[in-house]
Amino acid sequence: xxxxxxxxxxxxLRAWQRRALVEYLRRRDEDFLAVxxxxxxxxxxxxxxxxxxxxxxxxxxxxxxxxTEHLKNQWAAAASRIGIELDAEFRNADVHTSRDFHGAxxxxxxxxxAPHVHRRRTMARRTLVxxxxxxxxxxxxxxxxxxxAAFEPAVRRLALTGTPFRSDExxxxxxxxxxxxxxxxxxxxxxxxxYPDALGDGVVRPVIFLAYSGETRWRTSAGDELSARLGEPxxxxxxxxxxxxALDPTGDWIPxxxxxxxxxxxxxxxxxxADAAGLVIASDQQAARSYAKLIERVTGARxxxxxxxxxxxxxxxxxxxxxxxxxxxxxxMVSEGVDLPRLAVGVYATSASTPLYFAQAIGRFVRARQQGxxxxxxxxxxxxxxxxxxxxxxxRDHVLGRSKGEDGFDDELLARAQRDEKASGELERRxxxxxxxxxxxxxxxxxxxxxxxxxxxxxxEEEYLGLPGLLTPGQxxxxxxxxxxxxxxxxxxxxxxxxxxxxxxxNVRPRTAGERRIHLRKQLNVLVAVHHHxxxxxHGKIHxxxxxxxxxxxxxxxxxxxxxxxxxxxxxxx
Numbered sequence: 001x002x003x004x005x006x007x008x009x010x011x012x013l014r015a016w017q018r019r020a021l022v023e024y025l026r027r028r029d030e031d032f033l034a035v036x037x038x039x040x041x042x043x044x045x046x047x048x049x050x051x052x053x054x055x056x057x058x059x060x061x062x063x064x065x066x067x068t069e070h071l072k073n074q075w076a077a078a079a080s081r082i083g084i085e086l087d088a089e090f091r092n093a094d095v096h097t098s099r100d101f102h103g104a105x106x107x108x109x110x111x112x113x114a115p116h117v118h119r120r121r122t123m124a125r126r127t128l129v130x131x132x133x134x135x136x137x138x139x140x141x142x143x144x145x146x147x148x149a150a151f152e153p154a155v156r157r158l159a160l161t162g163t164p165f166r167s168d169e170x171x172x173x174x175x176x177x178x179x180x181x182x183x184x185x186x187x188x189x190x191x192x193x194x195y196p197d198a199l200g201d202g203v204v205r206p207v208i209f210l211a212y213s214g215e216t217r218w219r220t221s222a223g224d225e226l227s228a229r230l231g232e233p234x235x236x237x238x239x240x241x242x243x244x245x246a247l248d249p250t251g252d253w254i255p256x257x258x259x260x261x262x263x264x265x266x267x268x269x270x271x272x273x274a275d276a277a278g279l280v281i282a283s284d285q286q287a288a289r290s291y292a293k294l295i296e297r298v299t300g301a302r303x304x305x306x307x308x309x310x311x312x313x314x315x316x317x318x319x320x321x322x323x324x325x326x327x328x329x330x331x332x333m334v335s336e337g338v339d340l341p342r343l344a345v346g347v348y349a350t351s352a353s354t355p356l357y358f359a360q361a362i363g364r365f366v367r368a369r370q371q372g373x374x375x376x377x378x379x380x381x382x383x384x385x386x387x388x389x390x391x392x393x394x395x396r397d398h399v400l401g402r403s404k405g406e407d408g409f410d411d412e413l414l415a416r417a418q419r420d421e422k423a424s425g426e427l428e429r430r431x432x433x434x435x436x437x438x439x440x441x442x443x444x445x446x447x448x449x450x451x452x453x454x455x456x457x458x459x460x461e462e463e464y465l466g467l468p469g470l471l472t473p474g475q476x477x478x479x480x481x482x483x484x485x486x487x488x489x490x491x492x493x494x495x496x497x498x499x500x501x502x503x504x505x506x507n508v509r510p511r512t513a514g515e516r517r518i519h520l521r522k523q524l525n526v527l528v529a530v531h532h533h534x535x536x537x538x539h540g541k542i543h544x545x546x547x548x549x550x551x552x553x554x555x556x557x558x559x560x561x562x563x564x565x566x567x568x569x570x571x572x573x574x
Contacts, residue, residue, distance in 0.1 A: 001060075001099050005083035007051040010044070014203065017045045020191040024049055024158075027190075031157050031174050033134070036193040038162040038363025039204045039341075043078050046130045046158055050084055053128050054102065059155050061125040062086065062103035063118070065111055065147070066132045070314040072105040074339060075132070092117050096124070103127070108136045111150050112143040118150035126155045134159040135356070137173050148173040163359045195366070195392060199473060204366040205344075205375045206445070206473040208480075209389040210260070210464065213381035213441035213453065214253050216245040219432040231381035231441050233513060233559065240351070243382050244433065247283065247349050249290035251436035255298050256456040257347060258291070260440070261378050262299040264465045265326060265345040271469030273373060277320070278345040280329045281361050283352070291349060292329045303327040341367045344469075348379040358388045372470035381441040383553075389444045390554030440464065442521070443480055446473065446540035449555045450480040451487060452522045460487065477539055481529050513560065520563035524555060527570045546570060 013021065016036070024032055036042050046064075053059045064075050064086060076088035079102075087097055090104035092114040097104045104121075111118050122129070129151045131137065137147040151157060157174050171177065177185040198204040213231035218241055220226060228234055228242040246253040261278055268276045280295070282288035285307050292303040304320045306313050306328060320328055321340050328343075331350075346365050352358070365375035379385050440461050443450040454460035463483055471479065528542045535542075543555055549569050552562040 002085045002102060003083070004054045005051040007048060007055055010048055010051060010082040013044070013048060014041055015201065016191075016193040016197065017041060017048070020045060020193070021048060021052075023191055025052065029190075030155070031159065031176070032191075033159045033161070033175055033187070033189045034191045034193075035161055035189040036191075037195040037198045037204060037366070038360070039367035040162070040193050040198050041203070042132075042160045042162065043075065046132075046160055047079055047082055047084060049158055050079070050128055050130065051082060053156060054084065059126045059128040061097070061121075061127045062130065063122065063127055063151070063154075064103070064105045064130045064132060065108055065137075066105060067108060067136045069107060070317060071132065072107065073314055075105045095120070097121060108143050108147065112146035115146035115150040119153060122151055123153045127151075127153075128156045128158065129154040131157065131159045131174065133163075134161050134172055134175065135163060141170060144170055144173050162363055163356050198366075202371055203368060205368045205373045206471075206476050207362060207366060207375045207377060207392060208467070208476060209444040210264075210376060210378050211381040211386060211389070211441045211444060212253070212257050212260075212378060212438045212456070214246060214256075214437045214439045214456075216242040216251075216253070216436040217434040218242075218245045219434060221431065225434065233517070239382060239384075241431070243351060243380055244431070246380050246436045246438075247287070247351065248433035248436065249287060249294055251433060253436035253438045254291065254349060255294055256438035257349075257378050258294055259298050260438075260456060260461065260465055261345055261347050261376075262295075262301075262326070263462070264376050264378075267466055268344050268374075268376070268469035269326075272370075273342070273344055273469055275324050275342045276344040276469070277325065277340070277342045278327045278347070279340075279343050279364060280327065280347040281350045282329060282331050283350045285331055287349070288329045288331050292327075295327050295329070299327070301326045303329050306330040339367070340364065341369050343367075344373065344375050346375070346377040348377060348385065353382070353384040353388075355388055358385065359392075362392065370470075372472060374467075374469065374471050374476060386444065387553050390447050390449075392447075445476055445480055446538060447554060448477075448528065448539035448543045449521060449525060450484045450539075451525075452484075453518060454487075460490075463487075481532065481539065484525060485529060517560050517563065520560060520567065521555060521558075524563055524567050524570070527567060531570060531573060542570075542573075545573070 020034055034042065034045065036045070050062045054062065062084060066072055066075055072088040076086045079086045085101045087101040087104040090097060090106065092110060095117060106118065131147070137144050159174055172187065176188045178188050180186050195204060199206060211231070213229060215227060215229055217225060217227040226241070228238055230242055230246055234242065245251065248254070258280070265276060265278045280291050282291055288305055288307065292305045295301065295303040304316055304325060304327070306316050317340070321342070343365050348361065362377060365377060379389065438456045440451070440454050440456060443464055451464065467476070467479055528539055531537070531542050532539055546566040546569055547554065550562065550565045552558050555563065555566070558566070
């Protein structure tokens with residue numbers, strides 16, 4: 001058995017970690033759930049608790065359960081640095097952990113396949129079990145049942161997650177649920193350190209979302225050609241098919257967005273983050289390979305491709321982390337937990353739309369290394385994603401008993417519209433993407449929407465892509481507000497209405513619902529900017545107050561009627 005670790009020999013703890021450690025040691029409950037935003041330092045916190053419990057003899061062994069094989073190695077390396085030796089190569093056939101280690105690192109799938117093996121291991125020595133990203137224990141009933149059966153005998157269980165919510169009815173093992181006033185059961189955390197807190201402490205980066213719309217055209221299974229503009233009000237089925245068309249690597253949307261993302265990455269690298277990297281998150285392996293070829297063609301830089309079933313994936317991620325290469329393309333390997341702090345620019349080129357997946361993906365870009373670092377994520381102008389981007393700071397819990405689709409996300413419908421048909425040649429002809437173009441629709445930051453649509457490759461787009469790479473959250477909001485004011489003034493000089501509202505003449509009035517919505521959003525943004533200068537309130541707080549007064553979603557995907565109501569309401573604010 002290796003020597004017990006010395007807790008004080010580990011890294012200095014951040015304020016939230018010290019508070020949570022004190023709370024944990026005060027309570028000393030069997031189960032403890034820590035919810036902390038990605039990049040906050042959950043691993044460091046958990047290993048400090050492990051060191052404390054090993055040092056004082058509360059436990060003799062540590063078992064860590066992680067979502068992926070790559071994270072097993074990451075956990076073992078982090079633990080070894082503070083004197084805790086964990087076997088990342090343990091296999092179920094081994095039955096017992098070697099005495100050379102304090103314990104082992106497993107995956108949820110590994111536990112689900114042989115819970116009896118890990119139950120015996122847990123009973124053999126007084127064990128602390130660290131359940132990393134514990135919401136994965138609810139991925140299937142077999143995983144959840146296996147985790148519960150394997151680790152019920154543990155002396156202590158420490159559950160960690162940055163995203164404690166799920167969209168299903170599978171209870172997460174060892175998580176406490178409480179009935180709330182609405183009759184629903186909600187998960188209860190013992191300590192919470194959310195994104196707003198971490199942003200205020202400088203622990204994470206502010207995220208600027210650049211939403212791209214554009215015209216899309218595709219052919220249906222009946223042979224009909226349809227076209228739609230991303231960002232305009234449509235049925236979910238049409239949204240999904242337009243979204244899928246935009247993501248097609250043979251169209252123009254993806255190349256134009258990649259070109260813009262690389263331009264942004266170059267600005268960030270030259271502005272203070274010399275090793276900054278970009279990540280394209282793809283829907284599937286075929287798309288990932290196609291995007292990598294596009295990156296090389298568009299930017300001249302070869303992209304590292306990481307696929308989940310590639311035996312060398314973990315080594316490739318580690319090599320990329322220590323390099324200065326510009327681009328990586330992945331499907332799911334880096335969606336959660338993987339430590340790549342130099343990722344600063346992302347392209348959300350996937351059809352996944354659940355709040356859980358979105359939060360995990362965006363979490364790859366928020367880890368800060370120095371003051372002033374920002375992250376920029378490019379995404380399709382799709383209502384589901386715009387709402388998630390606008391509400392990035394919202395704290396969600398796992399809720400049991402809520403009706404399906406209540407949160408506005410119908411992923412089964414989206415999946416049906418977006419799925420690849422591969423059963424036969426006839427099925428492959430059911431959907432054919434024909435063309436797609438990209439246009440910068442809006443910029444979302446701190447819950448507020450900035451700017452009006454501009455064509456890709458224009459000087460107006462370059463103004464947003466050229467924002468300095470090192471900025472505080474306040475500076476980001478100020479610069480976006482300034483850029484929006486300049487954009488509106490420029491449009492006014494070219495003949496637009498002087499106050500940012502629609503001109504009275506019928507020949508210049510927006511003719512489509514989409515054009516009218518864009519115009520109203522611009523008008524609302526101008527009025528919010530005016531109110532900001534009067535009151536010094538952040539744009540996000542003004543938009544939040546309008547939502548409180550009028551109801552409805554963030555302005556990024558508000559309807560025409562909702563925008564008109566907010567425009568009327570802002571006139572009453574003082």
